[in-house]
Each structure stands twice: as C-alpha cells, then as structure tokens.
Amino acid sequence: MTDLSAVKRSLASQAIETPSWAYGNSGTRFKVFAQPGVPRSPEEKIADAATVHKYTGVAPTVALHIPWDRVDDYGALTRYAEDLGVRIGAINTNVFQDDDYKLGSVTNPDPGIRRKATDHLLDAIGVMDATGSRDLKLWFSDGINYPGQDDLRERQDRLAAALRETYDRLGDEQRILLEYKLFEPAFYATDIPDWGTSYAHCVELGPKATVCIDTGHHAPGTNIEFIVAFLLRQNRLGAFDFNSRFYADDDLMVGAADPFQLFRIMYEIVRADALDPSYGIAFMLDQCHNIEQKIPAVIRSVMNVQEATAKALLVDRDALATAQRAGDVLEANAVLMDAYNTDVRPLLAEVRADAGLDPDPVGAYRRSGYQRRIEEERAEGAQAGWGA
Amino acid sequence: MTDLSAVKRSLASQAIETPSWAYGNSGTRFKVFAQPGVPRSPEEKIADAATVHKYTGVAPTVALHIPWDRVDDYGALTRYAEDLGVRIGAINTNVFQDDDYKLGSVTNPDPGIRRKATDHLLDAIGVMDATGSRDLKLWFSDGINYPGQDDLRERQDRLAAALRETYDRLGDEQRILLEYKLFEPAFYATDIPDWGTSYAHCVELGPKATVCIDTGHHAPGTNIEFIVAFLLRQNRLGAFDFNSRFYADDDLMVGAADPFQLFRIMYEIVRADALDPSYGIAFMLDQCHNIEQKIPAVIRSVMNVQEATAKALLVDRDALATAQRAGDVLEANAVLMDAYNTDVRPLLAEVRADAGLDPDPVGAYRRSGYQRRIEEERAEGAQAGWGA
Amino acid sequence: MTDLSAVKRSLASQAIETPSWAYGNSGTRFKVFAQPGVPRSPEEKIADAATVHKYTGVAPTVALHIPWDRVDDYGALTRYAEDLGVRIGAINTNVFQDDDYKLGSVTNPDPGIRRKATDHLLDAIGVMDATGSRDLKLWFSDGINYPGQDDLRERQDRLAAALRETYDRLGDEQRILLEYKLFEPAFYATDIPDWGTSYAHCVELGPKATVCIDTGHHAPGTNIEFIVAFLLRQNRLGAFDFNSRFYADDDLMVGAADPFQLFRIMYEIVRADALDPSYGIAFMLDQCHNIEQKIPAVIRSVMNVQEATAKALLVDRDALATAQRAGDVLEANAVLMDAYNTDVRPLLAEVRADAGLDPDPVGAYRRSGYQRRIEEERAEGAQAGWGA
Amino acid sequence: MTDLSAVKRSLASQAIETPSWAYGNSGTRFKVFAQPGVPRSPEEKIADAATVHKYTGVAPTVALHIPWDRVDDYGALTRYAEDLGVRIGAINTNVFQDDDYKLGSVTNPDPGIRRKATDHLLDAIGVMDATGSRDLKLWFSDGINYPGQDDLRERQDRLAAALRETYDRLGDEQRILLEYKLFEPAFYATDIPDWGTSYAHCVELGPKATVCIDTGHHAPGTNIEFIVAFLLRQNRLGAFDFNSRFYADDDLMVGAADPFQLFRIMYEIVRADALDPSYGIAFMLDQCHNIEQKIPAVIRSVMNVQEATAKALLVDRDALATAQRAGDVLEANAVLMDAYNTDVRPLLAEVRADAGLDPDPVGAYRRSGYQRRIEEERAEGAQAGWGA
Numbered sequence A, B, C, D: 001m002t003d004l005s006a007v008k009r010s011l012a013s014q015a016i017e018t019p020s021w022a023y024g025n026s027g028t029r030f031k032v033f034a035q036p037g038v039p040r041s042p043e044e045k046i047a048d049a050a051t052v053h054k055y056t057g058v059a060p061t062v063a064l065h066i067p068w069d070r071v072d073d074y075g076a077l078t079r080y081a082e083d084l085g086v087r088i089g090a091i092n093t094n095v096f097q098d099d100d101y102k103l104g105s106v107t108n109p110d111p112g113i114r115r116k117a118t119d120h121l122l123d124a125i126g127v128m129d130a131t132g133s134r135d136l137k138l139w140f141s142d143g144i145n146y147p148g149q150d151d152l153r154e155r156q157d158r159l160a161a162a163l164r165e166t167y168d169r170l171g172d173e174q175r176i177l178l179e180y181k182l183f184e185p186a187f188y189a190t191d192i193p194d195w196g197t198s199y200a201h202c203v204e205l206g207p208k209a210t211v212c213i214d215t216g217h218h219a220p221g222t223n224i225e226f227i228v229a230f231l232l233r234q235n236r237l238g239a240f241d242f243n244s245r246f247y248a249d250d251d252l253m254v255g256a257a258d259p260f261q262l263f264r265i266m267y268e269i270v271r272a273d274a275l276d277p278s279y280g281i282a283f284m285l286d287q288c289h290n291i292e293q294k295i296p297a298v299i300r301s302v303m304n305v306q307e308a309t310a311k312a313l314l315v316d317r318d319a320l321a322t323a324q325r326a327g328d329v330l331e332a333n334a335v336l337m338d339a340y341n342t343d344v345r346p347l348l349a350e351v352r353a354d355a356g357l358d359p360d361p362v363g364a365y366r367r368s369g370y371q372r373r374i375e376e377e378r379a380e381g382a383q384a385g386w387g388a
Helices: A004-012 A042-056 A073-082 A099-103 A111-131 A150-170 A195-204 A224-234 A259-269 A294-314 A317-325 A329-340 A344-354 A363-368 A370-377 B004-012 B042-056 B072-081 B101-103 B111-131 B152-167 B196-207 B224-232 B257-272 B294-314 B318-326 B329-340 B345-354 B361-368 B370-377 C004-012 C043-054 C074-083 C099-103 C111-131 C152-170 C196-205 C222-232 C259-271 C292-316 C317-325 C328-340 C345-354 C361-368 C370-377 D004-012 D043-055 D074-083 D099-103 D111-131 D152-169 D194-203 D224-234 D258-269 D294-314 D317-325 D331-339 D345-354 D361-368 D370-377
Strands: A017-019 A063-068 A087-093 A135-138 A175-177 A209-212 A237-242 A282-285 B017-019 B060-068 B087-093 B135-138 B175-179 B210-212 B237-242 B280-283 C062-068 C087-093 C135-138 C175-179 C208-216 C235-240 C284-285 D059-066 D087-093 D137-139 D175-179 D207-214 D238-241 D281-284
Touching: A004 A294, A004 A344, A017 A042, A017 A087, A017 C111, A017 C196, A042 A063, A042 A073, A042 A282, A042 A294, A042 A370, A042 D207, A073 A087, A073 A111, A087 A111, A087 A282, A111 A135, A111 A150, A111 B111, A135 B237, A150 A195, A150 C222, A150 D224, A150 D258, A175 A195, A175 D087, A195 A209, A195 A224, A195 B237, A195 D194, A195 D224, A209 A329, A224 A237, A224 A259, A224 B152, A224 D194, A259 A329, A259 C259, A282 A294, A282 D294, A294 A329, A294 A344, A294 A363, A294 A370, A317 A329, A317 B060, A317 B152, A329 C099, A329 C292, A363 A370, B004 B280, B004 B294, B004 B345, B017 B042, B017 B087, B017 C062, B042 B060, B042 B072, B042 B294, B042 B361, B042 B370, B072 B087, B072 B111, B087 B111, B087 B280, B087 D207, B101 B111, B101 D087, B111 B135, B111 B152, B111 D345, B135 B237, B135 B257, B152 B175, B152 B196, B152 C222, B152 C259, B175 B196, B175 B237, B196 B210, B196 B224, B196 C196, B210 D224, B224 B237, B224 B257, B224 C152, B257 B294, B257 B329, B257 C152, B257 D258, B280 B294, B280 D238, B294 B329, B294 B345, B294 B361, B294 B370, B318 B329, B329 D238, B329 D294, B361 B370, B370 D074, C004 C292, C004 C345, C043 C062, C043 C361, C043 C370, C074 C087, C074 C111, C087 C111, C087 C284, C099 C111, C111 C135, C111 D207, C135 C152, C135 C235, C152 C175, C152 C196, C152 D361, C175 C235, C196 C208, C196 C222, C208 C222, C222 C235, C222 C259, C259 C292, C259 C328, C284 C292, C292 C345, C292 C361, C292 C370, C317 C328, C361 C370, C361 D331, D004 D294, D004 D345, D043 D059, D043 D074, D043 D361, D043 D370, D059 D111, D074 D087, D074 D111, D087 D111, D087 D281, D099 D111, D111 D137, D111 D152, D137 D152, D137 D238, D152 D194, D175 D194, D175 D238, D194 D207, D194 D238, D207 D224, D224 D238, D224 D258, D258 D294, D258 D331, D294 D345, D294 D361, D294 D370, D317 D331, D361 D370
Parallel strands: A017 A063, A017 A282, A063 A087, A087 A135, A135 A175, A175 A209, A209 A237, A237 A282, B017 B060, B017 B280, B060 B087, B087 B135, B135 B175, B175 B210, B210 B237, B237 B280, C062 C087, C087 C135, C135 C175, C175 C208, C208 C235, C235 C284, D059 D087, D087 D137, D137 D175, D175 D207, D207 D238, D238 D281
Antiparallel strands: none
16 A cells, blocks of 8 residues: 555655756757747756746756856856755766867867866866755767777777766765766767766766766667666666657657656656655756747656656555565556556645645746746847857 | 679769768757868859769769758859769758748648748749759658647648649659658657658659658668668659668768668669669768768768679679579578678779779879868858758 | 547447467467466367457457468357357468478469468458458568578569459458568568558559558657558558567567557547547457466456557547647647546446446456366367467 | 788687587577478587588587586587587576576576576586586576566566576686677566676676677667677676677677678777687677578678678778877778778688688588488487477
8 A cells, every 4th residue: 555645745855957958949950949038148047947946846956067057156156046946956067069079078089188178077076066066967979970980998998087087076975977878979989878888987986976867868679767776776876867759869858758668767766765865866857848838848847757756656566566476467567557557647736735836837837927028038138058 | 794894884874962061061969060171152062072073983963952052043053063064963952940940841730831831842943943953852850749749640631732732843854852751850750751651642743753762761670772672663762862870860971880781772773773874863972071071071972882882783693593593591692792792992993994083082082182272262251051 | 628428439339359369378489488278279269359358348359360270160160259249350361380481471482382372361361251351461471581582672573463362352341451560580671561561562452452550560769650640541551460569579468568659549540530440440459478367468458458549539639739730839748648647447447337347357357267267177288379 | 001911810710609509490489490400419419510610610619508408428428529629618508498487587586486597507507517618608588578577676686696606606717608688588678688787797796707798689779899899998798699680689690780790899809809719708609590501501600700800800900090099080980991891701711721621611511411411310300499
C-alpha cells in the first residue's frame, strides 16, 4: 500500500531547475524563429524563471550559461534572483562558440586553445564562488568530423588534463557534472560520447565529479533508466538534463515524446530514495522551445516531470518486489503499469492547492497577464539567444 | 571480363553537380565558423564551382538555391556560368527561412502562408525558364514537433495541392525532384519522411515528378541501395543529393563515412545502365564543409564518387550473375568485393590524363594559387551562407 | 465535448484478432523455453483463442498459420471454432521453414523453388475458401545476407510475378495483406523492407491488395502513425500486426514498450473513422510470449489495445482542430495529452460490465481454473511451436 | 614512410581465434538450415578449425563453448588439437540454454539458480585448467523483457557477486573477458548492455578482468573504434568478438557489412602497438554462417581481418600526426584514406607465400578436397549446433 500523504510530501518538496537559455531564442541550423517577449538580459531570463517557479512551486533554481549570462556583478545578479524567489543553480560553460574552438576546446590539437578553454572553465568556478552555485556543468562540443582528423586517444589525454586542472580548483562544496553526448556538433566522434566515458573520467578525478545524463544524448535504443540505476549504484549520478527526443538531440519538452520512459527513469530515482534535494541530484531541464511559447512550455515541462514522479511514487513497491521475486513476469509488469496508468493530475492539483498555488499552472500563467506585459516591455532591444 | 576502355569512357563522361551553397559558410545550430575566401555573391559561388570542374572535369553544372542565389538578371548569370565553362543545374527552393514558415510552408495551417510558399515554388520555375534549368528540386522542412500539433493527414492534402499546382506549371522539358527526409528541422513528423511518401506523391502527379534520394535523410539501418534499385525499376529515380553521415543528416563529404555503401549505390546505377547523363539522373552533392576548406573538400567529394563509380564499373557482372544464379553466396559476394577492393586511383589518374587534366585534382588546386587569391580578393564584404 | 455513450459503443464493437501461434511455444535463436499447458493441435490453439474472447469480448477471430495449423478438414476446424464462439481470421502463409527456402521463397534464384512457394500461396487461398477467411496475409522472410548475394532488382521481378499469380487467384471477397519488414531473418536486404515497397506492389496488383503494418518491423525512429495516416489517405491500409519492441522485432506485448505510440496510432484510426470492423482493417496481434504465461499475456495485450483505443476516442477533436488551425502548438499538444493522461480503466470496466463480462479479464481468467486444467490435460504429447 | 618489411612481419605473426561453434549449424529463430559436412563432435570442430589455420596460417587457436564442447577428457582434447596444429583458446560459458535460465542465470531472482549458474562458471575454470586456456569469456543472456519484470539494481548486485566469486577462482595466468550486449535475447534491459557496464565491473574486480568487444553488440551509430581507443588507454581491452552487422547482432562475416569500420578499429590497435599476440588481446571471430558454407566463410573472415590489418599497418603515421597537429582536416583524413584505398591483397599474397602457404586460401581449400571428404564422412549422426 502506498502512503498518499508521503507521496504528497515528496511531490511538494521536489525541485526542478530551469535553464536561463530556455527563455531565449533557439532554433535549428536552418532557422531561429524569434518570439515576442523574449528576454534581453540575464536579469530578464531570471525573471522568467522566477515566474515559472511562482506558478509551479517546484522550480526554485535557475541555471546560467557563461558567457551567455555574463554580468559584471554576479553578487548583484544573485541577490536579484533571490529577491524574485529563486536561486542560481548550475553554472554551464560554453567553449564552443568562439572561432578558436572550430577543432575543439580542451581537446584541440593547439595547446594555446586548450589553455584558453581550460581558463574559461576555471573562470566559471569563479562565477560559482560569486553566486554560491554548487555545480559546474561541463558539456564539450569537442570531437571530430572525419576519420583520421585527429587522434582519438591523445584527445582523451588532453581532456583528462583539463578536467584534472578544473577539478583541483573546485571548492569543498563544489562539484563537476560531466555531460556526455553521442554526436552533434561533431559528427564522427565526440570526446565524451557515452556515460561510460564520463564515468571513467569521473572515477579518475575523484568524488566531486559525477555524471550528468542528458536524456537526448543517446544512441537509438539506449535504455536510459538502466544507466540511471547503474550510476545510482555506483554513487556517480549527479544530474539530469531533461528534454525529449524522437530522433537525435531534439530538445523538445520533457515527457512529450515518451512519457513512459520518463516514468521509468523517475521510478529508478524513487526506488533509490534519490528524489529529495538533499540526496544531491540536480534535476534540470535543457530544452529548446523553437516554435512554442517559451514560458508556458517550461511550465508544462515541469508539470510533466511532476506527473512522471507522482506515478513513480505511486508504484506499490511491496507488491512489485513480491511479484519480481516470484518470477511472475506479467504481475510485476502489471504492478508497474498500474501506477503508470493512474491519472495523477488530481493528486498534483491537491499538492498545489495545499501549497497555496493555482492547481492549473499553465492556466494561471495565461491569466496572469505576464506574457502580454513582457511582449510589450521587451519589444525593443536585442533578444537573448544562444549567441548572446 | 570487364572492358577497361568502356569503363574509362563511362568515367570520362560522368557528370556530378555541385551546389552553390557548398561554397558558402555553413555550420550547426551551435556555431557557424566562417572561413577565409568564402564567396560573397552567386557569381563567386559559380566561379568556385567552375574551379572544381576545371580540376575534376566531371562537375559541369552548379545547382542554385533561391533566394540564396537570387539575382536580378538570371540570363546574365547563366551566361556568366557558361563563360566559366559550367551550366546552371537544379533550382532549389527555400521555403524554410522566412518567419512565416515557423509552422510550415505548403502544409502550414494558414492558407495565406501556403499561398505564399506555393508562389515561391512557381517563381522558381520562372528562374528555371530563365536559366534553362531542367530540374526543380523541392525539399520542404515542413513537419511538426509535437504529437497533436497539427493534423498529419490534412497536411498531406495541403502538400498534394501545392505539388499539383507546381507540377502543372512545369514546361515540357522540366521536372520535379521531390526530396524526403526523416527529421530535422521538424522533430516529431515531417510531411515527406521517406521515399514511399515521395514516390506516392510523384505517381499521383505524373511522369515529370521523380524522387530525389539524399543519402543522409534515412533512419538508421536503412538500405539505401535497395531504394535505388527499386526506384530505378519503377522509373522514378530522378536525382541524388550525395553526402555522408554517421548519425543524422551530418552532410559530410560523400564517401567519408561509408565508402562501401557508396559503392553499392553506384553499383545499382551501373547495373541499370543509368550512369550516363542521357539517362536523366542528376547526381548532385549536398554537403556542408563546416570545418574543412570548402573547394578542396568538394573536389575530394567528386573524386570519392568517381572512385565508387569506377569500382562499380569494374564488377564482373557475368561472373556475378553466374554465382547468383547458382546460389553461391560466398562466390557472389566475393565477385562484388573483388571490385570494391581494387585500387582504382591509377585508373582514374589515366582517365584524367586522357582528358588533359592533372591526375591529382586536389594537388593541382592547391598548386594553382586559387585559394590564396580568393582569400585576398574576398577579404571584405558579407560572406555567403545559408542565410544569404 | 466527447459523447461518452458513443465512445462506449465503439469500444463494445471493437474487434481484435489473435494469432494461433501466440498460444504455442516461441523463443529466440538462443532458446525456446517450453511452458506447461501449451496447445498440441490447431484445435487447442483455437480453444485458447476462444478463451481470450470469452474474457475480453473483443477477440472474435483467430488467425491461422499454414502449415503450422494444417488439418485435413478445414470445414470441421471452422465449425469447431464457431462452436467455441470464434471465427477463423487471416490465413498466414509460411514459406520460410522448408530447407528449400534457404535463399528465398518466391524470390529464390531457383525457378523450381519459386514455383513451390507460389503454389503454397495458392494453396492457402484454398484454405481461405474452406474456412471463409477473407484475408491472405503474406510475409516473406526473403532477402539476402551479403551484398552481391543476389540481384536486388531481379528479386523484385520475381516477387511481382508471384504476387500477380496469387492476386489473380483471389475470390471477389478475398484480399491480400502484404507485410513488410526491415530485417530478420535476412540481414542485408529484405525484399519488402518498408511500407513503400509493399504499397507500390499493392498499387500494381489492384484494389484487393493492401498493406499490413507490423509495429515491430521498422527502422529506429520511424514514425509509425504517419504511415498509418498516409495509408489511410491512400486507402491502402489493410491490417495491423500489433506487438511492441524496444530494439528490433522483439514481439513483446503490444503497448508494453511505448503505450504513447500505440495511442497515437489508434488516434489516426479513430480520426479516419476506421475503427469499426465494417471499415475493413484487421487489427491483429502478432506476438511471442517467450517468458510470460501465454493466455493472460494475450488478454493483457487485447486490453492494452482497448485502453489505447479508449484514450484515442476521448480526444476532443473539435478542441484539437481549433488549436491546430490557430497554430497553438502547446494547446494542440495539450488537448491530445489530456486524453492520453486519462485513466480509462474505469470506462472499460463499464463497457465490459455492460456486455455481461467480468470487468477484470485477467483476474477472471486466473480464477476460472482454465490454466490449471490445460496444464493437466496437455501434459503429454508434442507442444505446438513455430515448427509445427 | 612505412617500413614494408615490418608490416609483413606484423602480418605474419598475427593471430586470430576461430570459435568451435562457427563450424556447427546455426540460424535464426525462424529456421536453422542444416549443411552437409557439419561436425558432429568437438573433435570434428577442432579439425575444421585446424583446416582454417592450415590455409591461412594465422588462426592458431580455437575457442570452446561449454557445454556444447563438453568432453570427458579435456587433456585428450587438448592433445588432439595440438596434433592438428592448433591450441585451445578461450573457454566460453553457456548459461542460457537450460530451462532454469528462463529469467536469468547469475542475475536470476532465484538464489538456487544463481548458484547453479555460478557453479557452471567455476566449472569452466576447471576446463581452463585442463586445457591450458588463459581466457574465460563470459557472455550473459541475462536481462528482462518487460519494465518492472525485475529490479535493475538488484540484478547488478547479483551479477557483481557471481563475478567476484568467479574472479577469485582464477589462476594467476587466467583472466576474465567480460562481454556486453545491448539486447537479445532480453528485449527490454540486459544486465551488461554496454562497455561502460562491463568496464565498471572489471575495474571493481581487479586487473585480471577485461572487456570483450563484440562488434555486433552496439546501438546504431555507436563509434566502436572510440571504445577500442578508450579501453586501450584504460588498459582494459581484453578481446574482440569479430563479426559484422547491418542492423542488430547479425553475426555475418567480419568485414562484410562495413569494411571501413573494421579498418578504423584495426588502426586503433596498430596505433597502440597492440596487434602482437604478446600484448594480450584475443582477436576472436564470433559468427553464424547460416546460409553460406562454413569453412570457406571462416577463411574469408580471417582474410578480411588480415586485409583491414594490413591497411591499418600501411597508414603513414608520421604524415598523419603532422596533419593532425596542424589542424589540416582534409589532409589528415586523406592520409588515412590513402591506406584504406590501397589494394593489400598482393601484399598478403606475399606474406602467405613467404610462410609457405598458398596465396589464395579459399581457392586452396576448395581444391583440397576437404569439403567433399567431410560431406561424405559426416553424412550420418547428429550435427553439432547451438544446442549440442
């Protein structure tokens, strides 16, 4: 039997981080479609993130991307966020948009470019110091497009050296979240293509290095919840970048492509008692709202994670364990599906009402007038996007 | 026994079309890295294409992209090309970079936008009239990102209507090449995802509509040479967009990722006696040289197609047929592999020498000083790219 | 607004066909694990199918596989089925288990073997005549394992000839369901790898040839509901072979791997008003219950299709069309997801109760004692499997 | 400049292991096609393996599969092999064909079955002791078919326990080769799905545990040579199971599907100076010759590995390093492709002639009369296959 009040407590204390860049313009290599109301500054991005938190109650932090969110005074930015009710989350480094990085950043064959890239990582730790951020999220676009273009193994040596230097600069309460990605923008080989590569580097670095799973970064057919379960067992799961995909790194709203997969992922989290923020996993969104309105899309994404979590919490774990140990394949599957097939929207409406929130976050946002206001106030000036 | 002189004649008369946009800047959604010497105008792109033809002898036409290559006087552009020794090839339409096209072009739910998009297609036929181009190449980025976003079937009706109107505008010697693509930039469903969809529309349209196979537009595991063989049998193969890919639509140099696959594709062409330009298939490149120098990359790509073709021509078809009919699996495979394992570079060097060309096209280009000259002459001004 | 009583009527009249072979033993190339109670004859398979119908009310027909279900007197078999409350559904041909078929059946390079295979197809129409079956389901394992092994195009010619001869033998009320499959057991090229190939052959054959979609037979990333929508538009969708897969043709219980995909497929059916049996689509299961108990697995599968159908019927199509036409991406997606997120199990329990059935079919089966009885009664003798 | 005599020495001392089961019957779940002349005993399999070595000169060891190759006197079997000129290679364990293993072997929820499976692994070490074999190759079919069927994490605990017990039983000169596989026969989750899982277990076990890469066991798009390079860097690459695939674990002849990939893999081996048998990597074949004659298929496979190796040895590593360090993408790729495009068959013919072998191993085998002899001598009795 599931304890519903415990489920509601878990849901009430859940924390999902939204990324500053989700509020800016994004697109594909074919076209970036601009949207009205898009932020023009880090502050406006944070204001949008705070709005998402206001209506969902479970998005208390916002991730920054350096240099996209570079400011002169990070202390002021931090206070600005806090005044709006949110905190600064992970600091993301960007070592892929400078002309120097055409052939790589920390794995570039040119030692001068490697130095520049590594310095950027060290600078980002400075931003963490200034903002109180715990997490340095490292995603490298590094890789090669053609067989022979560079030496696969030497690039690992270069990567290891940069990671070591960065790791050694971390403060006691800081840590690295090391992301992997199968392909894009490098098309033949990326330098951290899979969780195994990230994991091996993390183990070599030390306990403050953990793996970040971006749900869109795998080969077709990869069982992501297995990776979740395995990394939890090894105590090396640090974070998620949530999004969803049908083909490649589509960066659609999490839960939009395969809600059952999201449920299975969250079940492994629940099963390991790793949902509570105190466990230390950062549950982040990393999405591109290319054609849909951004703030309600982020709200909807947060709700999708909540719904998957609620279903995972509703799994009757005693019944499941009994069926599993008995080797009753159909019954074990049925116990899991019972939870998945439950409509948890009424339960989440209650959780929101208990927290003094509108039970319908998207509706509340639409009724609030915020969207109209930002479209008016932000009509002038350069909109934020991936390049700024 | 293979008739070597016939092989050399076939190779000497081969024709590969290069695209104007391959000479401009390109990149990924993460970054476009500019390169020195990149063209600033359609004329400069044509000059680069003519240079590729100069050193390879088998790239006599250049495809244009409208509006990227829009000019006031297409007659003058055509004469400019001819003066440089090349002709205008396919006209490519671009209905994906206007803000109106965020939710689609000819399949957009808004009839006004559909009208605008279809008019663009009709205009492109006007460009064909002015340039003497035979082929209208249609690739639509149309599709949807989320289940439910639009009605899959109504979008087919809209697509069919736009294609019909366009088809009916074609002159007697003009035709449609209808491209398909599994995904990108639409991430849940594209309106022409596979060859079957393109084929069914072509059959409905009439004999002047044929399928264009882009070698990078398939799901993992798709057997492309089967599609080639099947469309040849149905008399509906109109063109190739050649490139290579490891994962998605990587648009790398053709032959760089899987040269054996390229050989198998060219074998089906040879086996159907469809290599000669008189057969009517347009063998085009469609690539992005994001990090490598563009002109030598195009030359190398043309050579890769030549090498695959030469190997395909060397297949001992009598021996192959004998082994196939006998059900001798190993021997039939061995006959094919014998041709593939042959080093055809000396043969192609001879073909080039016979045509009065340098046997080493890349080396000849490098020694020519062309690259240094364009880097100097094109230092100022706005470089061409996908957006211009 | 959805009309609930209409939804219930649709659900009550739904028909799902189960296959005789699902009740026999099956496995992988590594091992077939036998199960107690498995049928030893076509009659016992039909009895099991009738049991599934007894508890679900929506599985009134059973598909046969020839020669696995060969009997001397098909009239008697048909009456046997009718006495148990079910009818004979599609006749499946098996031209892959005779030693002659090592290199193919109707596409074999040996004309004698092609003759034998085609004769088997013609014989199967005789079984249809005797059983009153409407549908001849054709799946060919034909293909090649190695490049060069056989001629891709000649195999199409052979295939077309065999299909033509078979088609011409069909009675007025009979039809061909032509299945496609990407790979397995042929590993390099299959002769009908995708829906496009099947569709093109069907169009050439005539109106009595339609495509059968096996949901496990696609390349990774294929959008199956697009194919459903497209074939419905072309009036060429004849049947489904339902099952689910994570990787290849896993043949797991339908709805077990991606219930959201199943819902999207059923939505296209509902949207085209093609659910009712009178429309003519055969909704069949084609699954392997390798490790789970077979009869309850089939019941569970039937229920999964029912649940996906119920959700599809609950989609508010007016609201969806309004949002789609307005280009409101988030709202259109939300309308679809509202239906998907609904717990339809209470609704289906009502539908069953209205039909005089136990609202819990799996539970009712378990309580019935049928399983224990067949395990006792079928303890001796040779169990049915793929080979018999 | 490449030193040709060094290349020839490397090729002459190369060692490729063939598996006893490649000589027996194999097939798919649809059908096993028997072939004339197939061995009926471990001794006859070894005789066939010795024949492959006789004509290639580079296949000096044969892997056994327990219990398929179970004999009473392993010492006698070892001497029998030595008399024929070959040695016993890796011992493969089979814990997937007993009815007990339906839900897993070492990860089964039933502790009694886990005990039985682990005992089988320990017994296999006894076979190693008796045969002088160095390598215990562990592939587990363990996994689950349905979400919820069993607990992903507990299965890892069970796996770790069995591996630990097995590892601790190893002699000083013995080691574990731990294989991974994405799917099949388990269809939802396998217990060692990828190299990362295998690697993590090996690191926990100790230095005598290394990863075995089966080239057919990856998700689509996986860059296998990256894994090779990475594991070499971590000093954890123990073995290859070579075969080739277009889609899943097709187990076709190595080099038949993507010879360029095989070359890239062998280049990473050569680049790490890991080709020589003294380095310790076991280069094994693991293939199914379902439709082609088995012994010449194995010979052809050995030759394919030789050809890929020869090309890898011919890479001008100085020129490659120079181009890589200069960031010359096209030149670096061209250096690699120069080696790949070389026809190495004459070079290998020389290597064979130098070793006193026929330069054409397949032809020599065909002329030898061995095939006719085994077809006559082995006409009676039960042929060996996967089940015996």
